[in-house]
Amino acid sequence: ETIEKRQGFKVAALEEIAFRRGFIDAQRLRELAEPMRNNAYGQYLIELADNGVE
Numbered sequence: 001e002t003i004e005k006r007q008g009f010k011v012a013a014l015e016e017i018a019f020r021r022g023f024i025d026a027q028r029l030r031e032l033a034e035p036m037r038n039n040a041y042g043q044y045l046i047e048l049a050d051n052g053v054e
Helices: 002-007 014-020 026-036 040-051
Strands: none
Touching: 014 026, 014 040, 026 040
C-alpha cells in the first residue's frame, strides 16, 4: 500500500503492466477492466485506460 501511494500505481497489476509496456492498448485494458468495474481495482484500470500513461 505504501509503495502504491508513493509511486501512484498498483503493485503487481498485470493488466497495468501490459498496458504500460505496450502489450495491450487502452481499448483492451478497458475490456479487461469492465467485469471488475464494481470494485476499486476495476475502477483503477478503467481510469488508467481513459487517462492513459503519464
